[in-house]
Amino acid sequence: MRSLRDGQRHVRSVHRQHRGATRGLALDLGSSRTRAWVPGQGVVADTGNGPGGEYGRGGPVRRGRIVDTESCGRMLGRIADTALGADRSDTVIVLSHPVLAGTEHRAAAREILAALGPSSVIVLDSARAAAAYAGPQDGGPLLVVDIGAELTEATLLVDGLVRDARLAETGLSDLEPGDPPTAVVRAVLDMIMTMWQQDRHGAVLGALRKGPLLAGGGALRPDVTNRIAVRLGVPVRLPDDPATTVVRGAGLFLSSVLRRAAVAPALPGRAG
Numbered sequence: 001m002r003s004l005r006d007g008q009r010h011v012r013s014v015h016r017q018h019r020g021a022t023r024g025l026a027l028d029l030g031s032s033r034t035r036a037w038v039p040g041q042g043v044v045a046d047t048g049n050g051p052g053g054e055y056g057r058g059g060p061v062r063r064g065r066i067v068d069t070e071s072c073g074r075m076l077g078r079i080a081d082t083a084l085g086a087d088r089s090d091t092v093i094v095l096s097h098p099v100l101a102g103t104e105h106r107a108a109a110r111e112i113l114a115a116l117g118p119s120s121v122i123v124l125d126s127a128r129a130a131a132a133y134a135g136p137q138d139g140g141p142l143l144v145v146d147i148g149a150e151l152t153e154a155t156l157l158v159d160g161l162v163r164d165a166r167l168a169e170t171g172l173s174d175l176e177p178g179d180p181p182t183a184v185v186r187a188v189l190d191m192i193m194t195m196w197q198q199d200r201h202g203a204v205l206g207a208l209r210k211g212p213l214l215a216g217g218g219a220l221r222p223d224v225t226n227r228i229a230v231r232l233g234v235p236v237r238l239p240d241d242p243a244t245t246v247v248r249g250a251g252l253f254l255s256s257v258l259r260r261a262a263v264a265p266a267l268p269g270r271a272g
Contacts, residue, residue: 001191002100002167021119021261024092024254025083027076028126028247029109031061032149032173032217035244036079037251039258043244045079063169064098064151066108073112080116091118092261094254096246098146099125099155099165122257127155127162129249130215134239141207145188145228146246147218149173152184154191154212158203166191172218184218185227192232213237215245 026037036045049059060072084091093113097106106123113121127144135142135157142157150171156164168187175181192212196204211234218224219242229236239245 001187001194003165003194020090021092021258022090023084024094024258025080025118026094026096026247026250026254027079028096028129028244028250029061029066029072029076030148031059031064031151031171033243034061034075034079035247036083037244037247037254038083039251039255042251043247044083046244047075047079049075062150064101064148064167065105066112069108069112072108073115076112077116080118084118088117089119092120092122092254092257093118094122094124094250094257096126096129096250097123098151098167099127099153099162100167101125122253124250124253125155125162126215126246127153127157127165128160129246129253130213130239131157131160131249132252133249134215134237134245135213136210140210141203142210143192143204143207143212145192145212145214145219147171147184147188147214147216147224149217152187152191152216152218154188154195156195156199156204156207163203164195164199166195172221181218181221181224181227184224185231188228189231208232208234211235211237213239215239215242217243219243219245 028035034047034049038044060068066072095109110121126146130144131142139159144155146153148171150173152168152170154166155162170183170187214225214236219238225236
């Protein structure tokens, strides 16, 4: 299990004016699938990129880390070509990443996206993206549990910022067909209980009373969600489409950026 308390640093996304940007693309780069969202169109791509696919024998992303930058760039390039066209000089690309993604992963992601030619690149963590789409808007504490193919993360958000986060390199792909999701559920419970034991301010308890927000492919499985709810003794929050919650939240962030760009004042001495 990895956590913020293990020395990982959470980097906050920087809000700034992206002058000239009129179009954009939001991406959720996962270990088994990559999803893309475009304003006004919604989800425009849901691409499998797991082991044995066309983007490399082992897949370009493993356990939440980019392991093959060439095939990852090729995959994202195809998505960008389809969604944005060849000229991307007036575009913003937003990419979500695991909360505890390391600096190497974030740097590789930025480099790959910059090579696609957008005018701006933004990266933000998947927990805040999920909360933007499906979380309550009261600003109070919220637990986001993202259960993916090769990673499971539990993140505590307070006032929209990451207060604590835990990651287990366990996901749905680790389960044999027909096996109960015991390992995944145990990973979720262990992470939440550890956060609760180390919480000095009562934020975890407050978030549990609201019910944790479940996202990712694991939230599509009733045998996973029901076990978590029963073991925690609280109801869970299920978005209308858990598998696309993160990319839709990244899309909302993108839409906000484009709205800001549309009303941004011109730089001194420049027209428009």
